[in-house]
Amino acid sequence: EDKVVQSPLSLVVHEGDTVTLNCSYEVTNFRSLLWYKQEKKAPTFLFMLTSSGIEKKSGRLSSILDKKELFSILNITATQTGDSAIYLCAVATTSGTYKYIFGTGTRLKVLA
């Protein structure tokens, strides 16, 4: 059975800290791995990763994929209170039909 697991489930840090969020997966017909940030409503897109070892970077956020070990990490440096959100990892797969399999999510809270 396809599955995506995120860790930790929840994290509380102080502003300025660096955090690393983990996503491991076991899926057949892997296409890509995506990271989303969800605050109050719709998840917003952060990164899409398809190749191993190539870091994607956007400001203080960065992410990398390891297709051999089947995991990805999302790093946030110099965290701010506005980074508080649920971070969702999804794997796009064509097992059967095209779809996303979402991980459990990591709830991040950044304290001032």
Place this chain on the structure above:
Amino acid sequence: GAVVSQHPSWVICKSGTSVKIECRSLDFQATTMFWYRQFPKQSLMLMATSNEGSKATYEQGVEKDKFLINHASLTLSTLTVTSAHPEDSSFYICSARDLTSGSTDTQYFGPGTRLTVL
């Protein structure tokens, strides 16, 4: 990026009534849309894949007669929760793929609909 809207944003209804939720892609055509359900403090659970002009594909454990999906045009999919009961109360989110973009694996999410059944 592409924009997806949902209507209504929230709805409160009595047990036994049916509720329709609309999902629209505003600036692109979406042959495929997805419907998710999210419980408090949990992740998104895929309910079904909505295909324009054909029947939806439901995930295991999702009752197709309970959650009716219609994808009548390239920009609109609807989810109808029939004979809603309190256990159907949840946050429902739709998404769509823009197959004309350079990144067809990116799904664009609507703002969600919070359904409360009394």
